[in-house]
Each structure stands twice: as C-alpha cells, then as structure tokens.
Amino acid sequence: MLIRQLPVDQALAINQGIALDTGPNPAARPFSLGKVDAATRSRALECLTSAVYYEAGQESTDGQRAVAQVVLNRVRHPAFPASVCGVVYEGSTRATGCQFTFTCDGSLSRGPALDAWRRAKSVAEAALAGYVYKPVGNATHYHADYVVPYWASTLTKNAVIGAHIFYRWAGDWGRSTAFSQDYSHREANVDALRAAALLAEQRDIATRGQSSEVAEAVAEIPGAQALAPSMRGDKRVAIRFNMTARKAADEAKHTDYVEQVKASDNLRWSLNGGMAAADEKPFGKAATQSPSATGTASGSPE
Structure with missing residues (x-):
C-alpha cells in the first residue's frame, strides 16, 4: 500500500477534504463458511481474528467489526482470493507489498495480549456466523486517517469508523452484484502463512537499505x-x-559527447557517422578491375 509521505495534520486535512458519498450504501450480504471441517473453520477464524486484532486492536468494537466486514467483502469479490486466509495474507511474501500491513511490518513477531485477542476473536466469530456491519456497506478498502494512500482518490469513500476511512470500488465493481465469488471452502495452513510472512520480513530488513x-x-x-x-x-x-x-x-541541456571531450578530428568523424567527401582520394593503390567486371549483369546464361 503506497502512501504519500505527508505530515499528520496535512494528511488529516486531505482526508477530510475527500467527500463522503451520499448515495445508496447497501449493506453486504451475510457471510457463511458453509459446510467445512473443523480445521478449515479454525483457520478461517484464526486469520480473521489476526486481521481484527492487528489492524484495529485499539479501535472500538464497531471499528473492529468494520475491518472484519472488509475482509469478508473481499472474499466474495473476484478481485481478491476466495478464502479468508488468502485475503488476509495476500502479498505478504511479495516485494510489491502486502494488502494488510500487519502481515509484512513485523507485527506478527509480537505475541498478542490475551484479553484484546479474545475481544477480536469474538468479533471475528460473529462475522463468520453471518453478522453484518452495515455502515461500511460493500467497502473493500480502508486506511488510517493519518495517511493518504495514492489510491484514495480513485475509490468511493463510503464510511468513517473511528480512525479508519472506508472505501468501495467506484462503478459496477462496487455494486452488490459484483460480489459474486464463491467461498473456496479451503484455508491454507496458518502456521505456514505466518512463518512465510516473517521470513519475507526478515529478507526485506536485510536488503532494505x-x-x-x-x-x-x-x-x-x-x-x-x-x-x-x-x-x-x-x-x-x-x-x-x-x-x-x-x-x-x-x-535538460544535451551536450554531444564529442563536445564534452577533447576528441580528435578522426574520432569526431567516426562518432558523428561522417561520410567521405565525393572528391576525397582513397588511400593506397587504385583497385584493378577483373575481366568479369566489364560484363553485363542482365544477360541470360550461355
């Protein structure tokens, strides 16, 4: 997520200047994991709880519900992976960057506070059981109000919850009909995803500077x-x-190479692609013509 490097007060002012959409903001449909085994359900809950905890651990319960809703909105949108863990960890091992900051900034190396984790888990459980946080509608993006992502002006700002600003796709991709992707009913191993994200972070630290x-x-x-x-x-x-x-x-003022260095006449001639003058005499002896050179090139073979 690329952001413009701005002072906090300036970022706050810019974000406030982006108008909140006043049009329809329909609520998302309830999400359901469907018929999945216990391991898949546990993995989905673990990933969603992590997103809620690390992204909105200091937010109100509504602020946490809003983040959980964005994750599940993405699961059902064809622009994103079709699993909860796939959405949460998308890009965490790529040099191009992660979708959720906590998966690539070292946050995963810090153990969660137990009480705060339980609160986040409660929010995640409700969302996976079909609870819909209506105010964010079909939002698929959000950011903190003290940063200004480059993409903010290209999306539709449709909610402000706590310190987060929420956006949906502009046009048809932000409409309810676009959220047609079926849940994959499969979740990747969370320990493997976490380990890969931490290894990628260590790699970036080693090469960042x-x-x-x-x-x-x-x-x-x-x-x-x-x-x-x-x-x-x-x-x-x-x-x-x-x-x-x-x-x-x-x-920028362009200066030819031959003008930048003390080039000889021969070097200047070569670099400039010069051609010999018509009356310039060649070096060495004159070439002698072979007898065949006097024949014609158009006759038929004898």
Whole structure:
C-alpha cells in the first residue's frame, strides 16, 4: 500500500477534504463458511481474528467489526482470493507489498495480549456466523486517517469508523452484484502463512537499505524513487519515475559527447557517422578491375 509521505495534520486535512458519498450504501450480504471441517473453520477464524486484532486492536468494537466486514467483502469479490486466509495474507511474501500491513511490518513477531485477542476473536466469530456491519456497506478498502494512500482518490469513500476511512470500488465493481465469488471452502495452513510472512520480513530488513551509495545515487536522479528490493536475489535496483523526472529530462541541456571531450578530428568523424567527401582520394593503390567486371549483369546464361 503506497502512501504519500505527508505530515499528520496535512494528511488529516486531505482526508477530510475527500467527500463522503451520499448515495445508496447497501449493506453486504451475510457471510457463511458453509459446510467445512473443523480445521478449515479454525483457520478461517484464526486469520480473521489476526486481521481484527492487528489492524484495529485499539479501535472500538464497531471499528473492529468494520475491518472484519472488509475482509469478508473481499472474499466474495473476484478481485481478491476466495478464502479468508488468502485475503488476509495476500502479498505478504511479495516485494510489491502486502494488502494488510500487519502481515509484512513485523507485527506478527509480537505475541498478542490475551484479553484484546479474545475481544477480536469474538468479533471475528460473529462475522463468520453471518453478522453484518452495515455502515461500511460493500467497502473493500480502508486506511488510517493519518495517511493518504495514492489510491484514495480513485475509490468511493463510503464510511468513517473511528480512525479508519472506508472505501468501495467506484462503478459496477462496487455494486452488490459484483460480489459474486464463491467461498473456496479451503484455508491454507496458518502456521505456514505466518512463518512465510516473517521470513519475507526478515529478507526485506536485510536488503532494505542496500547501501548508502545506492541511496545517494538514486537521490541525485530527478524524480527517481527506489522500489522494494528485487526478489530475484540479485543486486539490481528498481526505480520508479514521476512527472518531475519527465519534466527534468525534457528541460535538460544535451551536450554531444564529442563536445564534452577533447576528441580528435578522426574520432569526431567516426562518432558523428561522417561520410567521405565525393572528391576525397582513397588511400593506397587504385583497385584493378577483373575481366568479369566489364560484363553485363542482365544477360541470360550461355
């Protein structure tokens, strides 16, 4: 989740300036795990409880219900995985980033507080049993009010619950009819998902600050921003350019290489792709023509 780096007061002001949609905000349909075995049900509950706890542990019960509703809304939307754990841990091992911050920022390495975990688990159990938190409607995205994600202005802001702002897709993808994906009735092993996420976090910590020389080099390029380290295991650095870079490139003064160095006439001629003058005499002896050179090229063979 890419965010604009802004002071908190400025971020709060920008978020308040984004109008809350005043149109219809229909509630989501009740979610049901259906006929699944005990292991699948336990895994779904574990993943949803983790999302509620780590994402909204300090929020009110309504604030936690809102986060749980977003997770389950995603499970039923074709843009996301069709399982609870798949939604919660989506992107947690990718260099492009996770969908839920707690799966890739080291939060999982901290053991939960027992009482707070029980409260989050109670909210998750109710949501998996069909409880619908109506105020967020079909929201599939949210963020804290002190950050400004790049995507915020492209979605429809449809609820503010506690310190979180909720959004649904604009257009048809945000309508109730779009939430047609069937639940997979399968959940991945939670211990494996957690371990993979923690290993990915350790990898990122080890490579995040690749070197001060790289950082300084990137900083000197107008409009350049270094992206997350490559997962290929090499030392290549991915760079993203914004409009500042394009403007700088357009306005940059170009000086030919031959003007930057003290090049000889021969080197200048070679670099400029020069052609010999029509009256320039070749070096060496004149070429002698072979007898066949005087024949024609159009006759038929004898």
